[in-house]
Amino acid sequence: xxxxxxxxxxxxxALLVIGLFFFVPVIAAFGASLTDFDLYALADIRNLRFxxxxxxxxxxxxxxxxxxxxxxxxxxxxxxxxxxxxxxxAALLLNSKLARCKPFFxxxxxxxxxxxxxxxxxxxxxxxxxxxxxxxxxxxSIGVHPIDWLGDPHWAMPTIILFAVWKNFGYxxxxxxxxxxxxxxxxxxxxxxxxxxxxxQFRFITWPSLAPTLLLVSMLTMAGYFQLFAEPYxxxxxxxxxxxxxxxxxxxxxGFKWWRVGSASAVAFLLFVLMFIVATLQLWLGRRxxxx
Amino acid sequence: xxxxxxxxxxxxxxxxxxxxxxxxxxxxxxxxxxxxxGEASNYPPPLLPAHPSLNNYRELFAHAGxxxxxxxxxxxxxxxxxxxxxxxxxxxxAFAKLRFAGRERLFRVLLASLVIxxxxxxxxxxxxxxxxxLVNTYGGVIVPALAGIFGIFLVRQYALTxxxxxxxxxxxxxxxxxxIFxxxxxxxxxPILVTLAIFTFLATWNDFMWPLIVLTDKxxxxxxxxLAALSREHVQDNEMxxxxxxxxxxxxxxxxxxxxxxxxxxxxxxxxxx
Numbered sequence: 001x002x003x004x005x006x007x008x009x010x011x012x013x014a015l016l017v018i019g020l021f022f023f024v025p026v027i028a029a030f031g032a033s034l035t036d037f038d039l040y041a042l043a044d045i046r047n048l049r050f051x052x053x054x055x056x057x058x059x060x061x062x063x064x065x066x067x068x069x070x071x072x073x074x075x076x077x078x079x080x081x082x083x084x085x086x087x088x089x090a091a092l093l094l095n096s097k098l099a100r101c102k103p104f105f106x107x108x109x110x111x112x113x114x115x116x117x118x119x120x121x122x123x124x125x126x127x128x129x130x131x132x133x134x135x136x137x138x139x140x141s142i143g144v145h146p147i148d149w150l151g152d153p154h155w156a157m158p159t160i161i162l163f164a165v166w167k168n169f170g171y172x173x174x175x176x177x178x179x180x181x182x183x184x185x186x187x188x189x190x191x192x193x194x195x196x197x198x199x200x201q202f203r204f205i206t207w208p209s210l211a212p213t214l215l216l217v218s219m220l221t222m223a224g225y226f227q228l229f230a231e232p233y234x235x236x237x238x239x240x241x242x243x244x245x246x247x248x249x250x251x252x253x254x255g256f257k258w259w260r261v262g263s264a265s266a267v268a269f270l271l272f273v274l275m276f277i278v279a280t281l282q283l284w285l286g287r288r289x290x291x292x
Numbered sequence: 293x294x295x296x297x298x299x300x301x302x303x304x305x306x307x308x309x310x311x312x313x314x315x316x317x318x319x320x321x322x323x324x325x326x327x328x329x330g331e332a333s334n335y336p337p338p339l340l341p342a343h344p345s346l347n348n349y350r351e352l353f354a355h356a357g358x359x360x361x362x363x364x365x366x367x368x369x370x371x372x373x374x375x376x377x378x379x380x381x382x383x384x385x386a387f388a389k390l391r392f393a394g395r396e397r398l399f400r401v402l403l404a405s406l407v408i409x410x411x412x413x414x415x416x417x418x419x420x421x422x423x424x425x426l427v428n429t430y431g432g433v434i435v436p437a438l439a440g441i442f443g444i445f446l447v448r449q450y451a452l453t454x455x456x457x458x459x460x461x462x463x464x465x466x467x468x469x470x471x472i473f474x475x476x477x478x479x480x481x482x483p484i485l486v487t488l489a490i491f492t493f494l495a496t497w498n499d500f501m502w503p504l505i506v507l508t509d510k511x512x513x514x515x516x517x518x519l520a521a522l523s524r525e526h527v528q529d530n531e532m533x534x535x536x537x538x539x540x541x542x543x544x545x546x547x548x549x550x551x552x553x554x555x556x557x558x559x560x561x562x563x564x565x566x
Contacts, residue, residue, distance in 0.1 A: 002469070003390055003391060003392075003463075003469065004390075004391065004392045004393070006390065006468075006469035006470070007386045007390035007391065007392040007395075007469075008392060009469075010382040010383060010385060010386035010390060010469075010473070011382070011383045011386045011387065011392075011398075013378075013379045013382065013383070013439065014379040014380060014382065014383035014439040014444060015383065015398075015439075017379060017435075017438040017439035018402070018439050018440075018441060021413075021417060021420075021435050021436050021438070022405075022408075022410075022413055022436070023405070024416070024420075025412075025413035025414075025415075025416035025417040025420060026405075026408055026412050026413045026416075028416035028420075029412050029413060029415060029416050032415065032416060042419075090310055093303055093306055093307050093310070094307070096303045098296070098299060098300040098303045098304070099303050099304060099307060100304055104311075105307045105310075105311055107549070107552065108311040108314055108315050109310060109311060109314050110556075111314060111315065111318060111545065111548075112314050112317075112318075114494055114498075114544050114545060114547075114548040114555075115318070115498075115541045115544065115545060116497070116498045116500075116515070116516050116519075116537075116540050116541055116544065117498065117500060117516070118500055118516040118517075118519050118520050118540070119321075119515075119516070119519055119536070119537035119538075119540040119541045120317065120537070120541075122519060122523050122533050122534075122536070122537050123317045123318075123320070123321050123534065123537055124317065125523075126324075126332070126530055126533075126534075127317060127320075131333075131335065132332070132333050132334065132335050132337050133337070134320070134337050137335070137336050137337055166313070166314065166317075170314070171559070174556055174559055174560065175559070175560065178560050198299075223407075223409070226409070227409055227411065229411075229500075229501050230500045230501065230516075233500075233504075233520070234520050234523065248411055248501075251411065252501070252505075255414070255415045256415075256418075256505055261415050261419070264415055265412075265415055265416070268409075268411055268412040268414070268415070269412065271409065271411070271412075272408060272409060272412050275407075275409065276407060279407065
């Protein structure tokens with residue numbers, strides 16, 4: 001049939017690109033993760049040996065891997081709720097009937113989203129500079145002693161989390177605004193007649209109506225936050241004392257610095273499995289919440 | 293109601309505060325980029341340059357190769373946008389409107405693989421490109437961006453709204469599939485084309501990890517990679533780094549400001565996939 005042939009011509013280029021440069025490498029990555037692919041195998045493929053799940057076993061016993069995993073989970077566990085809280089607050093403010101100059105504020109709050117992470121990281125490095133950064137200067141006016149934000153292992157990750165929240169909250173804010181606007185005005189009208197306070201309106205109308213949006217936003221944000229890399233790469237180079245090495249940072253070093261291809265591929269798959277489990281858990285929780 | 297004036301002042305006050313927090317780093321970047329070398333390292337940090345000058349920019353373009361990096365970023369983002377837009381639109385339309393064996397199953401596979409993070413493919417892809425001689429070339433940077441599952445999905449959602457009668461009528465009139473695509477489909481899809489173009493351009497422009505991996509030759513660096521490298525070399529030259537940040541960020545910020553409506557529309561279209 002003519003249409004069918006045309007259809008294949010239409011999908012072929014995209015499928016070819018995706019198949020060749022995405023599906024094949026993903027499958028190859030899984031294959032490589034089961035081998036001892038390293039610098040020697042890179043030089044001569046005959047040095048390659050099948051090792052089964054030895055890479056995975058080794059990683060799961062490697063303190064550096066657990067550290068990287070811990071830092072990533074820290075980033076996700078603190079960053080995602082903070083980010084969602086900021087997005088929702090901003091959306092509620094912008095959606096309020098009392099808000100003025102909405103287009104200006106919407107653009108202003110969204111601006112960080114379209115900027116380049118690397119450029120913004122350079123700026124934040126400077127804002128958070130111990131001696132002449134604005135943040136310490138502002139804090140000193142209320143009597144806080146200078147903090148070595150990016151140089152102190154306890155502060156480096158929180159600083160990166162703040163940066164990520166600042167950079168990303170505008171994205172979810174827009175999705176929340178759309179969610180808020182789809183809530184029928186009558187509901188609030190009725191609640192007000194019944195004498196509901198602002199808080200009660202939020203608790204019994206806004207929050208439950210936003211549940212599907214919230215699920216979507218938290219899944220998207222979590223998926224994004226698990227892929228932490230550029231921020232620590234530019235701001236701290238993984239330091240101080242390796243306190244900001246994320247899983248992807250670890251994969252990058254393992255693969256592109258030490259050329260342990262097998263091990264790095266195993267890292268990538270472990271991250272993928274973890275992301276998958278967390279996403280499934282979220283979906284499950286979301287569905288259960290929706291049924292009750 | 294209780295004191296709407298007070299509530300209104302609070303809402304707007306908070307908005308001003310949040311806007312100040314989001315805009316301050318951007319405005320301050322601009323301000324420092326116009327300062328003299330070393331000026332920003334004073335204490336307390338100065339808000340505005342004492343004698344604003346474009347020297348940092350001149351220095352960047354004259355000696356640090358900024359013009360080169362800017363051109364690289366432009367060329368790569370433009371090429372990725374044009375090619376992937378073509379491929380994604382063709383595929384998205386076919387998945388929405390042209391019947392072929394296995395269409396639904398194929399589409400489901402594509403959708404399901406959206407959960408696989410791109411980084412999983414990075415190492416083998418790198419080795420593959422090395423084998424093909426594409427490492428350290430523009431081609432290597434662009435390859436993963438040549439088509440995207442998400443883009444196909446976006447176009448398909450939009451193309452589903454094209455009435456079948458319209459296409460049938462054209463077929464009865466004897467129009468070929470390519471002609472139908474060019475004359476009927478493309479004009480209808482125009483809004484989503486603009487949206488997808490902005491998305492792709494911004495994503496390619498802002499991408500860091502992949503160009504960092506593929507490019508070793510300085511002359512080929514994109515702006516984010518160059519900026520990261522420069523900031524490691526010139527830790528002390530805050531003013532120059534700020535100018536570099538302005539050059540990196542300004543083009544995408546302007547693009548967004550001009551085409552905001554499309555961008556936000558696309559963001560909403562894309563987020564209904566759950």
